[in-house]
Amino acid sequence: MILAMNSCALFEEDLILGSKEDEYSVAFPMINSRVTVGKLASLAKGNVSVAIEPDGKTIVNYNGEVIRRTKSSIFPPLPSLGELSIPDTFVNIPLQFPNAYIIRKAVFQNTKLVFSFEHTEPQDVTIRMQILEVSKNGKIFEQTYQMPYTGSAPSKLNTVPVSVDGWTYQSGDNSLTFKYEAITKDGKRIKLDKAVFNYDIIVFSYIEGYLGYHIYPIQGSVIDVSLFNKWLSGSFDFADPKVSIRVENAFGVPVRSKVNALELTSITGNRVNLQSEFIQKDIDFDFPGLNEIGQLKTTYFAFDTSNSNIRQIFNEKTKTIVYDISAEINADRDLGGTGFINNDSYFTVNVAVEVPLHGSVKDVVLTDTVSFDATRFEDVESGELKMLITNDFPADIELQMYMLDESGSRIGQLMDEGPLVIVSPGVRPDGRANTPQEKVHFIPLSASKIRDLKQSKTIAIVGKINTTNSQSGQTLWIYDDYGMGLKLGALVNLKN
Amino acid sequence: MVTTPGTIQSTYINPSDFPQKKFQLSLAGIHGEIFSRGPAYDQMTRKDGNVQYLDFDQWKSNAQSLNGIFVQGHVHTFDVAFKTEKWAFSAGHAFRQQGGVEYSSKLIELISTGNAPFIGQTIGIGPSFQYNAWNEFYVGMQRKSGKFTFGIKAKYIAGLSSLTTEKNKLDFTTKSEFYQWQFNTDYVIRSSSAFRFDSFDDVVFNPVGLNLSFDHLLYNNTGFGADLGLSYAINDKLGVFISATDIGYIKWDFVPRKYESKGQFIFDGFDVEDVITDSTGISVTDSLYQIFNFKESREQFATQLPAKFYGGMHWNLNEKYTLNFLFRSDLNWQMNTSHIYLSGVRHFKVADFGISWNLRSGSYINPGFMVRLRFGPFGWYACTDNVLSLLDGRSQQIFNVRSGLHFQF
Numbered sequence: 036m037i038l039a040m041n042s043c044a045l046f047e048e049d050l051i052l053g054s055k056e057d058e059y060s061v062a063f064p065m066i067n068s069r070v071t072v073g074k075l076a077s078l079a080k081g082n083v084s085v086a087i088e089p090d091g092k093t094i095v096n097y098n099g100e101v102i103r104r105t106k107s108s109i110f111p112p113l114p115s116l117g118e119l120s121i122p123d124t125f126v127n128i129p130l131q132f133p134n135a136y137i138i139r140k141a142v143f144q145n146t147k148l149v150f151s152f153e154h155t156e157p158q159d160v161t162i163r164m165q166i167l168e169v170s171k172n173g174k175i176f177e178q179t180y181q182m183p184y185t186g187s188a189p190s191k192l193n194t195v196p197v198s199v200d201g202w203t204y205q206s207g208d209n210s211l212t213f214k215y216e217a218i219t220k221d222g223k224r225i226k227l228d229k230a231v232f233n234y235d236i237i238v239f240s241y242i243e244g245y246l247g248y249h250i251y252p253i254q255g256s257v258i259d260v261s262l263f264n265k266w267l268s269g270s271f272d273f274a275d276p277k278v279s280i281r282v283e284n285a286f287g288v289p290v291r292s293k294v295n296a297l298e299l300t301s302i303t304g305n306r307v308n309l310q311s312e313f314i315q316k317d318i319d320f321d322f323p324g325l326n327e328i329g330q331l332k333t334t335y336f337a338f339d340t341s342n343s344n345i346r347q348i349f350n351e352k353t354k355t356i357v358y359d360i361s362a363e364i365n366a367d368r369d370l371g372g373t374g375f376i377n378n379d380s381y382f383t384v385n386v387a388v389e390v391p392l393h394g395s396v397k398d399v400v401l402t403d404t405v406s407f408d409a410t411r412f413e414d415v416e417s418g419e420l421k422m423l424i425t426n427d428f429p430a431d432i433e434l435q436m437y438m439l440d441e442s443g444s445r446i447g448q449l450m451d452e453g454p455l456v457i458v459s460p461g462v463r464p465d466g467r468a469n470t471p472q473e474k475v476h477f478i479p480l481s482a483s484k485i486r487d488l489k490q491s492k493t494i495a496i497v498g499k500i501n502t503t504n505s506q507s508g509q510t511l512w513i514y515d516d517y518g519m520g521l522k523l524g525a526l527v528n529l530k531n
Numbered sequence: 532m533v534t535t536p537g538t539i540q541s542t543y544i545n546p547s548d549f550p551q552k553k554f555q556l557s558l559a560g561i562h563g564e565i566f567s568r569g570p571a572y573d574q575m576t577r578k579d580g581n582v583q584y585l586d587f588d589q590w591k592s593n594a595q596s597l598n599g600i601f602v603q604g605h606v607h608t609f610d611v612a613f614k615t616e617k618w619a620f621s622a623g624h625a626f627r628q629q630g631g632v633e634y635s636s637k638l639i640e641l642i643s644t645g646n647a648p649f650i651g652q653t654i655g656i657g658p659s660f661q662y663n664a665w666n667e668f669y670v671g672m673q674r675k676s677g678k679f680t681f682g683i684k685a686k687y688i689a690g691l692s693s694l695t696t697e698k699n700k701l702d703f704t705t706k707s708e709f710y711q712w713q714f715n716t717d718y719v720i721r722s723s724s725a726f727r728f729d730s731f732d733d734v735v736f737n738p739v740g741l742n743l744s745f746d747h748l749l750y751n752n753t754g755f756g757a758d759l760g761l762s763y764a765i766n767d768k769l770g771v772f773i774s775a776t777d778i779g780y781i782k783w784d785f786v787p788r789k790y791e792s793k794g795q796f797i798f799d800g801f802d803v804e805d806v807i808t809d810s811t812g813i814s815v816t817d818s819l820y821q822i823f824n825f826k827e828s829r830e831q832f833a834t835q836l837p838a839k840f841y842g843g844m845h846w847n848l849n850e851k852y853t854l855n856f857l858f859r860s861d862l863n864w865q866m867n868t869s870h871i872y873l874s875g876v877r878h879f880k881v882a883d884f885g886i887s888w889n890l891r892s893g894s895y896i897n898p899g900f901m902v903r904l905r906f907g908p909f910g911w912y913a914c915t916d917n918v919l920s921l922l923d924g925r926s927q928q929i930f931n932v933r934s935g936l937h938f939q940f
Contacts, residue, residue: 060647062710064800074804421709523800524709526647 062526069425071518072392082259091514092391099258099386102251102362106376109246109286109364110136113237118151121230127212128232134247137370141204143169144240144378147196152180152217153229155188159220162192162227167212171202184220189228196235204239241377243325246288249364251384256358258388263302263352267497269399274510276349277389278309278356279337282320284382287328288374290320291366292384295359297338299345302354311343317366325375337389349390358386392513396430397505402497404439409489417485418527420478424457425520429468429511432457433499438491445495447487450478454499462503466511473520480527535883535903535912536845538937539610539621542671544841544857545774547682547760549673550614552908552939557623560607560935564916566928568633568868568893569598573925587643594636595893601631601863603837606743607935612671621671621684626743628691629837629863630662646705646712657701657718662725663834664691664739665781666748667756680762682774688836690752690781692739694725695834711799716823720790721832723752723783728790728825754781756836768847777836789830796822837863851878855887868892872916874899881905889916894928908940 072093076085086094119128132138154160160182169176176199182192213232217225263271278297284290293316297309313336320334340346362384365372426432435454438446455478460471480488502511535541537551540560570593577586610623637654671684697719704713720726724746727735756779762772843857857872874887887899901914913934920927 059643059645061645062647062650062705064709064711064798066801066803067709067711067799068801068803070803078804423709521803522709524711526650526710528647529645 059529060526061529062524064522064524066521066523068522069518069520071427071516072513073515074518076515083261087515091516092393093513093515095262095390095392097258097260097262097388097390099356099358099388100253100256102253102384103381104251104286104383105381106242106378109249109288109376109380110239110242115234115236118231118233121213121215121232124216124226125212125214127210129208129210132209134249135245135370136209136247137207137245138204138209138239138242139207139244139373140241141239141243142241143199143202143204144238146199146237147235148199149196149233150178150180150192150194151229151231151233152182152192152194152227153189154182154217154225154227156190156219156223156225157184157188159183160190160217160225162215162217164213164215167214168206168210169199169202169204176202241375243287243373243375245365245370245372246374246376247365248368251362251364253358253360253362253384253386256360256386258356258358258386260353260355260388260390262390263354265401265403266302266352267400267402269499270397271350271352271394271399272397272508272510273350273390273392273394274346275340275391275393276345277337277339277391278345278358279335279387279389280318280360281336281385281387282334282362282382283331283385284320284322284334285329285331285380286364286374286376286382287323287325287380288364288376289322289366289372290382291363292318292320292336293361293363294318294338295361296357297359298357299348299351299353300355300357302352305351307348307351309338309343309345309348311338311345313338313342322374325373328375328377329379349388353388356388360384360386394502394510395505395508396500396502399500400497401500402495404493404495407438407488407491407494409491412485412488414529415480415485416528416530417482418480418525420480421524421526422455422476422478423473423520423522424476425471425473426457426460427468427471427517427519428513429459429462429503431459431501431503435497437495437497438487439493439495440490441492443493446490447484449484449494451481451484454497459503462509462511467514468503468517535901538910538912538939539612539623540607540912540933540935540937542610542612542621542682542684542758542760543607544776544839544859545682545760545762545772545843546671546684546758546776547673547680547762547772547774549675549680549682549762550612550619550939553614555610555612555937555939557607557610557935557937560605560610560625560933562603562605562607562933563931564601564603565930566601566868566891566894567599568601568928569593569595571926571928576925587639591636591639591643594639596636597633598636598639599631599633601629603627603629608743614673617675619671619673619682621669621673623669623671625667625669626664627667628662628664628739630660630694630738632658632660634658641703646703649703650705650710651707653702653704653713653715655701656703657696657699657716659696659699661695661834662738663693663695663781664725664744665689665752665754666691666745669758671758678764680760680764682758682760682762684758686756686758686779688754688756688779688781689745689748690723690754690783690785691744691746692724692737693752693781693783693834694720694722694736695832697721697832709800711797714796714798714823716792716794716796718790718792720788721783721830722788722790723785723832727788728827751785752781752783754833754836755779760841770845772841772843774841774843776839776841778838779836780833781836782831782833784831787829787831789828789832790825791828792823792825794824796824798822835862837861839863852876853878872899874901876901885914887916889929891929897927897929908938910937910939911935912937 079085082098084096162180164178166176182190300306321332323330433454436449460469539555539557541548574593575590577584605627607625612621638656666689669684669686673682698717700717702715758776760774764770840860846854853876855874859870861868871890876885883903885901889897897917899916900918903912916931917929920930924930
C-alpha cells in the first residue's frame with residue numbers, strides 16, 4: 036500500500052506542455068477573398084459613395100453637406116397674437132403674417148378657435164357666429180352658442196375651443212370676416228357688449244399664395260476629397276471630374292442658386308479658385324406647378340470640363356473643395372406669383388465632387404502606414420507567405436512593405452528581391468481589361484526578417500501604379516466587375 | 532483474484548467459484564488501473580529541473596499507430612454470500628467507472644510538429660473517447676453438480692454519467708494551394724450528464740470522480756447485466772473454469788445529448804469583406820466551430836458493459852504451493868485486449884504470498900505480487916498485476932492495484 040501511495044505521488048507534479056528542440060511548423064490559410072469595385076461600392080460610407088452606371092462604369096462621389104428645408108422653415112406655426120376684438124356684427128379683421136406672405140388659400144391643421152361674449156340683456160340670448168373666409172365642402176364656418184340668463188347681469192360666455200382642422204381658408208388680403216347674429220329669447224336682435232376671437236396656434240397643412248422671400252446661404256462648407264491622400268509621386272489624369280449641384284424641390288416655389296465661389300486646395304496646400312462662366316451667375320432650379328402638387332423636381336448642374344477648368348486643377352491632387360453657395364426662394368419677390376407648400380414639401384441642395392474613374396495613372400506612388408503589433412510574432416522564427424493573386428485592373432502594380440522602428444526609420448523590407456509585381460492583364464481594343472490569370476508569389480520570411488519584424492512598430496506599404504498604356508496617354512474606365520483576388524496562406528516555423 | 536480461490540473476490544472473475552466458508556462478507560474492495568496501450572508516462576514526458584513537461588516529440592517517437600489510455604476504478608462497497616452443501620447465494624453493490632481515450636500517432640505527430648509536414652496529405656486525427664460511471668447491484672447463485680459448478684450473477688445497473696464517441700472519423704487535409712484546412716468528419720458524441728459542448732471555448736467535462744453517488748437510481752439510465760461461470764474439478768488438486776462477466780448494457784435516457792458533425796468542411800481563411808464589415812472581430816475558434824457545424828440533439832443511446840471472458844486453471848501442488856493460470860479477453864469499447872496470467876502462491880499459516888507474470892497485448896514485462904493476511908475469520912488482501920508500477924509508475928504501461936477486506940467462517 037505504501038508503495039502504491041508512493042507511486043501515485045509520482046504523478047502529482049505539475050505537467051506543462053513541453054519545451055522541445057524540434058521545429059514546429061504550422062501552415063494555415065489567412066485570406067481567401069475577391070474584392071470587386073462593385074462590392075466596395077456597397078461598403079462605401081462617410082461622405083464617399085460609389086455610383087455604378089448601367090454599363091458598369093464607376094463614379095466616385097465625395098458628398099458635401101446636404102441642405103434640406105421643409106415646410107416649417109418657410110411657414111413656421113403662427114402663435115396667437117392675443118384676443119382680436121369683434122366690435123360689430125359684421126367686421127373684417129386683418130391677419131398679420133410674417134415675411135410679406137399673401138395667403139390665398141390654406142388648409143388648417145391642429146388649429147382651435149375660441150370666442151368670448153358679454154351682454155346685459157336680462158334674458159336668454161342665442162348667438163350664431165360665422166367666419167366668411169373659412170369653409171368646408173362649400174359650407175361657411177358657423178357656430179351657434181346659447182347664453183342662458185342666470186338672474187344677474189352682465190351675462191358672460193367663454194366658448195369651448197372648436198377645431199378647424201381640414202377647414203379651408205380663402206382670401207386675397209390676409210383677413211378674416213366675422214359675422215354674427217345675437218337674438219334674445221323674445222326675438223330681439225342685439226349687438227353684444229363684447230365679442231372677441233382668439234386661437235391657440237395657426238398651422239396649415241397646405242398653403243397657396245406668395246410665400247415670401249427666403250435666402251439660405253451655404254457658406255464655408257468643405258468637401259474632403261480623400262482620393263489623393265496617400266499620393267507620394269507620379270501623375271493622375273482623371274478625364275472628367277465634376278463639382279455638381281443637385282437640387283430636389285417639392286416646394287411649389289421657384290428656387291434659385293448662386294455659386295459665389297469654389298476653391299480647390301491641393302494636398303500640398305495650393306489653393307486655386309475654379310474658373311467658370313457660371314460662377315456668380317444665377318442658376319434656376321425647377322419646381323412643381325399647382326397642377327404638380329406632390330411631385331419632386333430634380334435639377335442637376337455640374338461644373339465640368341465643358342464649362343470650367345476643373346480637370347486641370349482637380350488633377351493637381353485636390354484635397355478639399357470649399358464652396359460658397361446660396362439658395363433663394365422667390366428670388367424675384369413677385370408678390371403676384373402663386374406658389375404652394377404642403378406637409379410633404381421639402382427641398383434639398385446637395386453639392387458633390389464626382390470623379391468618374393476614367394483616366395490614366397502614370398508612375399503614381401502611393402504610401403500608407405499601419406501600426407504593427409509585433410507580439411503576434413513572438414513565437415515565430417521563420418516562415419513563408421504564399422499568395423495567389425488575380426488582378427482584373429488594367430494596371431501594373433508594384434508593392435513593397437517597409438518595416439519601421441519607433442522613430443520611423445527603416446529597418447528592412449519585406450520583399451528582399453524587390454517589390455511584388457502584379458502585372459496588368461492587358462487591355463482589349465474596347466478598353467476593357469483582358470481576363471486575368473492567377474499568379475503565385477512566395478515571400479520568404481527568413482529568421483533575420485522575422486527579427487526585423489519583431490522590432491517594427493509600423494509598416495509602410497508603398498505601391499506604384501501604372502495603368503496600361505499610360506505612357507501613351509490612353510484613358511481607361513474602371514468597371515464595377517474589376518477586382519482583385521487574393522488567396523493568402525502562411526507557413527510559419529514556431530519555437531516553443 | 533485468481534490467486535484467492537474460494538473467496539467472494541474470486542467471483543468477480545469466476546462466478547462459479549464456490550465459497551470455501553459458509554458465510555462470507557467482503558467490504559471496501561477497490562480496484563484501480565491505468566493502462567496505456569502505447570507509450571508510458573515517461574515516454575510522453577520529460578523532466579527538466581523540477582518541472583515535468585508533456586513532450587510531444589518523445590510521445591510521437593514512442594507512439595504506435597493507434598494508442599490508448601484507459602483508466603478504471605471500482606469500489607465494491609460490500610458483498611455477502613452464504614452456502615449450503617450444493618448451493619451458494621450472494622449479493623452486493625459496486626460503484627464503477629471507467630474511461631479512456633484512443634488516439635492515432637498522426638494526431639500526436641500533428642501536435643508535435645504542426646501540420647506543415649502534412650501539406651498535401653490527409654491524416655486521420657479523430658480521437659475516440661469513452662467515460663461511463665454506474666452503480667451496480669447484483670444477486671448471485673451457484674450450484675454444485677458432481678465435478679461441475681455453475682454460477683450466475685444478475686445485475687441491475689443505475690447509470691450515473693456517460694460520454695462516448697459513437698463515431699470518430701475526423702480526416703484532416705492541409706491543401707497545398709494556399710494551405711486551406713479541409714476536414715472530412717463523421718463524428719458523433721453521446722453524453723448523459725458528463726459532457727456539454729457549446730463551442731471550442733466552452734467545453735464542459737464533468738466526471739463523477741471519487742464522489743460516490745446514487746443519482747438517477749431507479750429513475751433513469753437503467754441497465755442490466757450478467758456474469759456467468761462454469762468450473763470443473765478434474766481431481767482434488769486440479770480445476771479449470773470458463774466465465775464471462777459484464778454481459779449487458781446501460782440505456783442512457785437522462786438528458787441524452789448527441790453532438791454530430793458530418794460532411795466535408797473547409798476553412799480557407801477570411802474574406803476581406805467580412806474583416807471590414809464585422810465590427811465584433813473575427814474569431815478563429817468561432818469560425819472553426821461554425822465550419823464543423825456540430826448539431827446538438829437529444830436522443831437516447833445505449834452503451835455495452837465492459838465484457839470480459841476468462842479461462843483459468845488452479846493446480847494445488849500441495850498444502851504449501853498453488854499454481855494458477857488465467858487467460859482473459861476484454862471486449863471493452865476500443866480496448867479489445869488479451870491477457871495471460873501465470874501465478875504461484877506460497878501458503879503460510881496466517882498469510883499467503885504470490886507472484887505472477889502478466890502478458891498483455893503490447894505489454895509483456897509485468898511481474899505481479901499478491902499478499903493475503905488471515906486473522907481467524909478476518910482477512911485482508913492486496914495485489915497488483917505489475918509491481919514495477921508501484922516502484923516507478925512513470926515507466927510502466929500498466930498501473931494496477933486491488934485490495935479489500937473479508938470476513939468468513
